[in-house]
Amino acid sequence: MDFSYALDDLIELLGPKKTIGSSSVPVSRINTLSNAKPGDVSFLGNLKYKRDVSSTEASVVLLPMDFDAHPRDGQCFMFFDNSSFALGILCRDIEMKCCPRRKPGIHRTAVVDETASVGSGVSIGANVVVEGNVAIGSGVVIMAGCYVGHGVKIGANSVLQPGVKVMDFCEIGARVTLFPGVVVGSDGFGYETVNGIHEKIPQVGNVVIGDDVDIGANSTIDRARFGHTNIGRGTKIDNLVQIGHNVSVGDGCLIVSQTGISGSTTIGNYVIIGGQVGIAGHISIPDGIMIAGKSSVPGYKKRDGEILRGSPTMPLKEANHFYVLRTKIPDLFKRVAALEKILGVE
Amino acid sequence: MDFSYALDDLIELLGPKKTIGSSSVPVSRINTLSNAKPGDVSFLGNLKYKRDVSSTEASVVLLPMDFDAHPRDGQCFMFFDNSSFALGILCRDIEMKCCPRRKPGIHRTAVVDETASVGSGVSIGANVVVEGNVAIGSGVVIMAGCYVGHGVKIGANSVLQPGVKVMDFCEIGARVTLFPGVVVGSDGFGYETVNGIHEKIPQVGNVVIGDDVDIGANSTIDRARFGHTNIGRGTKIDNLVQIGHNVSVGDGCLIVSQTGISGSTTIGNYVIIGGQVGIAGHISIPDGIMIAGKSSVPGYKKRDGEILRGSPTMPLKEANHFYVLRTKIPDLFKRVAALEKILGVE
Amino acid sequence: MDFSYALDDLIELLGPKKTIGSSSVPVSRINTLSNAKPGDVSFLGNLKYKRDVSSTEASVVLLPMDFDAHPRDGQCFMFFDNSSFALGILCRDIEMKCCPRRKPGIHRTAVVDETASVGSGVSIGANVVVEGNVAIGSGVVIMAGCYVGHGVKIGANSVLQPGVKVMDFCEIGARVTLFPGVVVGSDGFGYETVNGIHEKIPQVGNVVIGDDVDIGANSTIDRARFGHTNIGRGTKIDNLVQIGHNVSVGDGCLIVSQTGISGSTTIGNYVIIGGQVGIAGHISIPDGIMIAGKSSVPGYKKRDGEILRGSPTMPLKEANHFYVLRTKIPDLFKRVAALEKILGVE
DSSP, X not given: OOOOBOHHHHHHHHOOSEEEEOOOSOBOEXXXXXXXXXXXXXXXXXXXXXXXXXXXXXXXEEEETXXXXXXXXXXXXXXXXXXXXXXXXXXXXXXXXXXXXXXXXXXXXXXXXXXXXXXXXXXXXXXXXEOTTOEEOTTOEEXXXXXXXXTXXXXXXXXXXXXXXXXXXXXXXXXXXXXXXXXXXXXXXXXXXXTTXXXXXXXXXXXXXXXXXXXXXXXXXXXXXXXXXXXXXXXXXXXXXXXXXXXXXXXXXXXXXXXXXXXXXXXOTTOEEOTTOXXXXXXXXXTTOEEOTTOEESOOOGGGOSEEEETTEEEHHHHHHHHHHXXXXXXXXXXXXXXXXXXXXX | OOOOBOHHHHHHHHOOSEEEEOOOSOBOEEOOTTTOOTTEEEEOOSGXXXXXXXXXXXXXXXXXXXXXXXXXXXXXXXXXXXXXXXXXXXXXXXXXXXSOOOOSEEXXXXXXXXXXXXOTTOEEOTTOEEOTTOEEOTTOEEOTTOEEOTTOEEOTTOEEOTTOEEOTTOEEOTTOEEOTTOEEEEOOOOEEEETTEEEEOOOOOEEEEOTTOXXXXXXXXXXXXXXXXXXXXXXXXOTTOEEOTTOEEOTTOEEOTTOEEOTTOEEOTTOEEOTTOEEOSSOEEOTTOEEOTTOEESOOOGGGOSEEEETTEEEHHHHHHHHHHHTTHHHHHHXXXXXXXXXXXX | OOOOBOHHHHHHHHOOSEEEEOOOSOBOEEOOTTTOOTTEEXXXXXXXXXXXXXXXXXXXXXXXXXXXXXXXXXXXXXXXXXXXXHHHHHHHHHHHHHSOOOOSEEOTXXXXXXXXXXXXXXXXXXXXXXXXXXXXXXXXXXXXXOEEXXXXXXXXXXXXXXXXXXXXXXXXXXXXXXXXXXXXXXXXXXXXXXXXXXXXXXXXXXXXXXXXXXXXXTOEEEOOSSSEEEEOTTOEEOTTOEEOTTOXXXXXXXXXXXXXXXXXXXXXXXXXXXXXXXXXXXXXXXXXXXXXTTOXXXXXXXXXXXXXXXXXXXXXXXXXXXXXXXXXXXXXXXXXXXXXXXXXXX
């Protein structure tokens, strides 16, 4: 994506609280502090990299307000309450300028059932299939090769990226993005074993996704056995995540890649779940809990506190302590053997 | 999915062993015991929820035969040998009534090679691609956007949901369901490193899937290096599962989401594998073993017993004991230090 | 895949360093040592199976040079520096003979933008969508239902198997294979929480994939927030793997199924990563490191050595020792209690 910003344009776009220094070179690339060259804009988002600020060759650096730093000749430092978000504003502007927009209209190769209702300004791409009684809100973009099942509802300005499948009767809110290959509303994993046969329990519920939700590539959200699998508004889900049937995820949650949540579990609001976490079925996780990556969560008790870690999970402090002691266990065995020797125990 | 059942119709459909009480309100929704309102049917499938039976407002409740409970006025309790399966029968009936059926025929946008043999009553959806020498049994449904490679065989009444890919020469049994995005017969991960180059070993085997198998959304089943990767009849596989090349899974297994089975491993019959389990390659798991979620299984020895848990796995009792002791290890270090002090050990 | 090789043809194809014995039956199947019958070719690739060599019924057996074995009547043993690679040569020959080739040309149902540049001998399958300003090198095969976004570049002789999605501006090297359902260049998981809203940071970088890379079915490689997510040349990635934004994977790595690498992490050259491994973000793994399956890697320190194992990881020896001691911890508690009793500690 090719772009170029003169310093004044950048200041106007980002509105820094303070600037120090000046650069006459227009910036045409974003780079990390350590890799940046003149003509690049860089930023300090993670304090881990703070040492790189003084040595960076970037022409423009976006910094947090309270960060003490002075530019060299030809450099401009800009200060913000939230320097990562300032970078975000720049990225959004680049995206607006460089990314191809999808034109409204229905591609000639799309197969749209005549009973589907299609709002104004909708873009339906090549080879999309839209079944009967679907309702598509205004401004929705459905990219190439998507499948939209019977009776599905899609709220205004949502985007289905290529190859998304939304199965019968599911409901998608407004401004939702489903990334490529996402499956919404596949059957939950429900069987009842009768005389050695795993008899399928038909899954006659659906999935209801709130407004402003993102779901990452190739993630799968199962339809409910009955009633709804719910994803609350503003929740963001990464790639290759599995959400089981009848799960209820609250608002504003962040769920990192390859995590799995088993059936009928309830996740509160603003819960943050690291990557590759496994959460048992039929349990409840309260609002605001954080779960470290790779944890397995059999349940939640008050004494677990706000941050969980481990497999199965412990309160964070306990987990961290255990992982330190773990390396000293061989020595502990030796210490006990020494005591036994002193006391003549065999 | 909209439905409504008068009490008599429900009794006729489900055939309870016993009923107590009566309800005049037709039921038009399934709900959990705690969320149910008048007009809802509910059920006790998991004893965890048994306390909710006495307070539920459901008009009809499906219960196990031996469960001691009495309905309030206007409620009907129905008793079954298997109340979950009774719910399953109801769900199947709702599904039959409400779900759109796929009409037999080949959609005008499908690309079906002239050498493919297509059985009676087959439904091939929009944008499906069927390559040469494919054999499709009667009653098969291939939904929108599926890809069926050269020489593939699909048994009668199987269903390929949208976006499934079945690669060359694979064989699918009868009454199999492949959920959206499933990949059957992608190449196994086989390389031989020669002079620093990972040379690909072509994978010239296939995948053979037995009758009555289900495979969940976006799961991947790799083709064999030579011979077959086998999935036994009646086995049910959840979403995002990986089955490596030359794996043999027995009959009637249940494999929960995000589990991975490495190449050339043999899984017996009726093995139950929890979510996010990892199983090493070139090992053998006997019939009837259960493996707890998140376990990693390096191998199986007789003393491991019937239920395995942990990473790497231990017999269940040992694992449970270890997880309890794990929280007492900090204290054990203190106890040993105290003993050392008494004995003057530094 | 049907094939048949007379003994002389096999010797000419594989060029063994030495042969002992002879077989007059042409071979028409590959099989494991223990399952092989007359008419089969088998091989010893993994020493775990060495006992099966003396009892195998295979007509031809491929063996390592230094392996001491003598055929029975009617058997031919062939010896190679690398018997697995010899099998690979045979498999490649079978594949060449039996696998349907994709014909050059653009299928009538493909939707290829007029600004796309398509090299010589390219095969574009049914229902493929190619957006504007795409550059496709000579000999590339794009199979049914793939999506190729704006400005994408694909190097010569690469293969996109069915249902692959390559998003805008990503760059694919030469001789790359993307297996079915792979997503390259979906947005990285980047949000900045402002007043309780997870504001999306647009991801304006891309993915750059080197020559000779393979990426397994349904794996997802995220585009960079800015700059590039890099996959080095000759690296092979298995199914259902997640690579986060701005990750840099070196050359010649092997990454097994269901592993996840978090954002901005750097992986050196010839790193081998087992299945279901999780690697933290913003860390660096040196060249040549091996990481055992199911590990979680919070960071890398020199004392970790060359092989890591565990969750979180330890040096291999420590991890193995810990897993042995783990089973003796219940006994350690008893031993400490016995010492306390002797010393009158309560």
